Amino acid sequence: MTQPSEHVSVQVEVNGRRYQRSVMARLTLSDFLRDELGLTGTKVGCEHGVCGACTVLIDNEPARSCLMLTVQANGKQIRTVESLASGREMSPLQACFQKHHALQCGFCTAGFLMSATALLEEGQPTREDIVETLSGHYCRCTGYSPIIDAVEEAAAKESS
Amino acid sequence: MSFPHSQSPSIAARSIGARVPRGDDPRLLTGRGQYLADIVLPGELHACFVRSSAAHARITRVSIDEARALDGVVAVWTGEDAAKFCEGIVGELEVEGCFATTMPLLARDIVRYVGEPVAVVVAESRYVAEDGCDLVDVDYEPLEPVLHPRSALEGGPSANEELPDNVALRGGKVLGDVEGAFNNAARVIEATFHSGRLSAGPMETRGVIASYDWTSRRLRLWTGSQMPHYIKYCLTAYLGFPENECEVLTPDTGGGFGQKAHIFPEEMLLPLLARELDRPVKWVEDRRENLMTATHAHEQFIDIAYAFDSDARATGVRIRATGDGGAYHQPPWSMGVEPWCTAMVTPTGVYDIPAADLIYEAAATNKTPIGAYRGVGYMAGTLVRECLMDDAARAFELSPFDIRRRSVVREFPWTNPQGIVYDEGSWLQTIDELERMVDYTAFRERQAALRAEGRFIGLGLSVFVESSGESTAMGKAHDLGGIYHDTATVKMEPNGSVTVTIGLTTQGQGHRTTMAQVVADSLGVPLEAITVRAAESTTYGWGSGTVGSRGAVIAGGAVLRASNVIRTKLVALAASMLEADPADIDLVDGAAVVLGVPGSSVSIIDLATAVYFDQSAWPADFDPTLEATLAYDPARPIFSNGGHAMIVEVAPDTGFVTVEKVFSVEDCGTVINPDIVEGQIRGGVVQGIGAALLERLVYDDSGQLVTTTLLDYHMPSMDFSPPFEIHHLETPSSHTPGGIKGMGESGLIAAPAAVLNAVNDALSHTGTVLHNIPITPEQVLRALRG
Known part of the structure; x- marks a missing residue:
């Protein structure tokens, strides 16, 4: 059996770029992204899978990167908040977050953006869909309604 | 005593008042924030x-x-x-x-x-x-662990041998004829409250x-x-x-909220x-x-009673507020400030109550030390005062708006029995405005119709006055020590761009944007030309802390004072270059203009360039330093006010409470940026809904904390978030920059009382009145089942 501190080889694609790394078997995916790849846009808020700040997309599905080991992502495609803007332009969702004042401290924001991105890619969510999906994320600053408004407007923009 | 750093120059609001998007956002939204x-x-x-x-x-x-x-x-x-x-x-x-x-x-x-x-x-x-x-x-x-604050104060083992009788704080005051008020009362409305132990829970x-x-x-x-x-x-x-x-x-x-x-x-x-x-x-x-x-917060046991005369006017109050302080004072706020503020400041609130018997105490217990969390002392104090107002409304068969109008202060300046002077406020208008927003008559009709169907909705009201812009004057007004002042540096460079450094750090409140708005109006430069650094290093400036709803007022005052030094130089230079009287020069839209003389203007960029590179343009005795650091500390205490009304529904099968809608009235004087003020209201109110319905740190009988994950300590998620209707009243302060008042704590201060009152209104047919938060489904079900 592999020991927790033993090194294991992993191959992942992160934001369209391939990485081959030897990592500790116990290294969490969030620590891999942040510490090994320098992608610190993904935040760690609770390390027990509740707050949602560390959410990334793995093969287009939202996942809590604090609860996953890096080795579990072997062979998968990962997207983080750093992938959302194209060139020097924020994505429509990011722009809607700014317009609706849907962030204050910004610490939870990457997680909301990634879950909302997956939701928008699935189709045209209703306000109820948005609330149901994003209730798996905590924000302590905004009181949430501006986040709902932002995602709703981004959904409307995508459909138009 | 008067000091120059308490005087704030006047300012014309142009960018102030606008919904300016935050400059920080693209950085934070793209994952470039550096926490x-x-x-x-x-x-x-x-x-x-x-x-x-x-x-x-x-x-x-x-x-x-x-x-x-x-x-x-x-x-x-x-x-x-x-x-x-x-x-x-x-x-x-x-x-x-x-x-x-x-x-x-x-x-x-x-x-x-x-x-x-x-x-x-x-x-x-x-x-x-x-x-x-x-x-x-x-x-x-x-x-032996000491876990119950009131029994700890009566004797027994010590939680911390430095405080052998567990008394960390004990004191009080009797003001006015309290005995007379209670002896002559038509009714006494009283209760014992428990406000649960909370964590501020910043995401970072x-x-x-x-x-x-x-x-x-x-x-x-x-x-x-x-x-x-x-x-x-x-x-x-x-x-x-x-x-x-x-x-x-x-x-x-990533958020602070006092923690x-x-x-x-x-x-x-x-x-x-x-x-x-x-x-x-x-x-x-x-x-x-x-x-x-990381400190716990807000937990208190409070006995409180109001005397009412036969006209349903409050005539006296008695309060004993006991803090469950934990094992040590956490500096600088200590376990004392929570019950002290509840007892000494909040029992009179917006009401003209001439007599008050005020007792505060904090017990050392074997728990995590109590610290600051948004609305220190004010939240629990507003909870007990406003809940008893609604209890009194039911007793006198008055509407929650009418009972408050009987006692609300109408004339300013007003001095409460504690000796605190309130210069201005829209205390009555807040009550009137909330009544209009909720459409009270229509609500009661809807409530009755739904009750006939076995559905239970309720309306709760809570109004508040909040000390804001924590300052030396505020401390003195409350018989507290503490000297405060904060500095700001404003520097203009040769191309007319401005760098501002403030002594206050920011945790998401958007100070970099609001302070840029103040500078834009002072110097007439566009927002894009202004960079604000919010105490990123103690190498720059001095700050007394981003606490006590003081950011906008205090940083705003310091920024405006420093900015005004630069403004005065630009005006003098422009007057010389345009051969005009400095009194006729205004700085607006990127230029110095001569009022009443169309076409006579010079750009701010040209002025800045001339300061650095063209001595021939200077007037006599001109000092080219385009950098100023000045302090600010308001001359007088500043109070904002407002209120919330909430409609909730309680589910008779589960006991769950849903907040259907929040109506908020906020009067923080001149609003710098409505988006940011409304963001503070929504965030604070939802924290208050959490405090009222969900959040509680729980110790077992051995003193183990059993709520150590976010699954056990349940903060509100999006499905708990209600829609808001927010109304701004603007009663400017006469002595702050542009009339700004602070408001960062108001949402959490007053929301829990509105939730509790709304639940009690929904349960009013049962005869049960709840006085503890969080309101658990068990409590609601017990009330519904008699």
Whole structure:
């Protein structure tokens, strides 16, 4: 059996770029992204899978990167908040977050953006869909309604 | 006494009042924010703490040899190691009847709450540091835990031998003819309340990085603090780091809400470790530690009674507010400020109540120390006052609006029995406006119709007055010590761009945007030409802390005073260049213009360039320094006011409470940026809904904290978030920059009372009235089932 501190080889694609790394078997995916790849846009808020700040997309599905080991992502495609803007332009969702004042401290924001991105890619969510999906994320600053408004407007923009 | 730094220049509102999008947002939205854990120093070590598993115990043995021997562990310190450098941090509140405690950096001999740091392991990686902690073995000999504040004050074992009778704070005052008010009362409305133990729960936990260079004796300490200058002061006063070589840096910070407005043992230990180990040391708190040790908040037991005359006017109040303080005072706010403020400040609120008997006390208990969390003292005080107002409305068969109108203060300035002077306010208008917003008659009809169907909705009201812009004058008005002032630097460069540095840190409140709006209106430059740095380093400016709803008022005042120095020079130069009277010059839309003379203008850019490069344009005796640092501290205390009305529905089958809608009225004087003010309201109100319905830190009978994950400590998620209707009243202060008042705490101050009142209204047919928060489904079901 592999020991927790033993090194294991992993191959992942992160934001369209391939990485081959030897990592500790116990290294969490969030620590891999942040510490090994320098992608610190993904935040760690609770390390027990509740707050949602560390959410990334793995093969287009939202996942809590604090609860996953890096080795579990072997062979998968990962997207983080750093992938959302194209060139020097924020994505429509990011722009809607700014317009609706849907962030204050910004610490939870990457997680909301990634879950909302997956939701928008699935189709045209209703306000109820948005609330149901994003209730798996905590924000302590905004009181949430501006986040709902932002995602709703981004959904409307995508459909138009 | 009057000082120049209390005078704020006038300003014409142009950008002020606009919904300016925040300049920080693109950076934060694209993952470019740099929070504490994102900072990596070359060669950094990682610290992890061994924390007490016992509420109250004697440490009989700490075995660290195995941890020290672990590959990758660099050092293990226990209480003795830390005590060589510092005996502990002294905490107290500067009021009558407060007794100090000394909090050790690492516990020695005795542990006094679950989570108290006992040892620290420093290693090459966080993973190894945690492995090291697992190898530290601590033996405890149990002592009796003290867990109930009111019985603790009556005697029995001590929670902390520094306070043998467990009294950390005890005092009070009798003002006016209280006996007469109660003897002659037509009715006395009274209750005992329990306001639950809360965590501020910022999304980013605490964290510290320390780096020390022995050659220069230079210490750099990164911490997401709301009070970096205070931290620096503690590092010099307690630990002897040279003031001139000590820098506290504040990176992007993921919320604070008061929790990050303290000095913590971890912030004192890491600089010592960095100095002794000669390597940078980093510690990032995990969520379990945050819930266990980063201060708890707001818990009080409160007895309160109001005397009402036959016209339903409140004539007197008696209150005894008891704080469940935890094992130590957490400096600088202490366990005292919560019950002190509840008892001494809030019982009169917006009402003209001439007589008051006020008792405050805080008990030491074997729990995590109580600290600041948004609305310190005000939340619990507003809860009990406003809940009894609704109880009184039911007793007198008046509407919740009418009962409040009977007693609300209508004439200003007004001095309450405590001697606090309120210069202005829209206290009556708030009640009237909320009544209009909820459409009270229509609500009662809908409530009756739904009740006939077996559905239970309720309306709750809560109005407040909030001290804002914490200042020296505010402290004096409340018989509290404390000297406050904050500085700002405004610097204009040759192309007319402006860099502003303020002494206040920001945790998401958008100070960089609102302060840019103030400067834009002062200097007539576009927002894009202004950069604001919010106390990113103590090298610049002085700040008394981002606390007490003071950011906009205090930073705004300092920024405006400094900016006005630059403005005066630009005006003098423009008057000389345009051959006009300085009194006729205005700075607007990027140019100095001569009022009444169309076409006579010079751009701000040309003025700035001339200051740096064209002496021939200068008037006589011109001083070209385009940089000014000035302090501000308002001359008088400032109070904002407002209120919330909430409609809730209780589910008869589950006892769950849903907030259907929130109506908020806020009067914070001149609004700099409505988006930001409304964001503060929504965020604070939802925290208040959490406090009223969901959040509670729970100790078991042995003093174990059983709510140590976010699954157990349940903060509101999006499905708890109600829609809002927000209405602004604007009663400007006559002595702050542009009439601004602070409002950061108002949502949490008044929301829990509105929720509790709405639930009690929904349950009014049952005859049960609830007085404890959080309101659990069990309480609701018990009420519904009689």
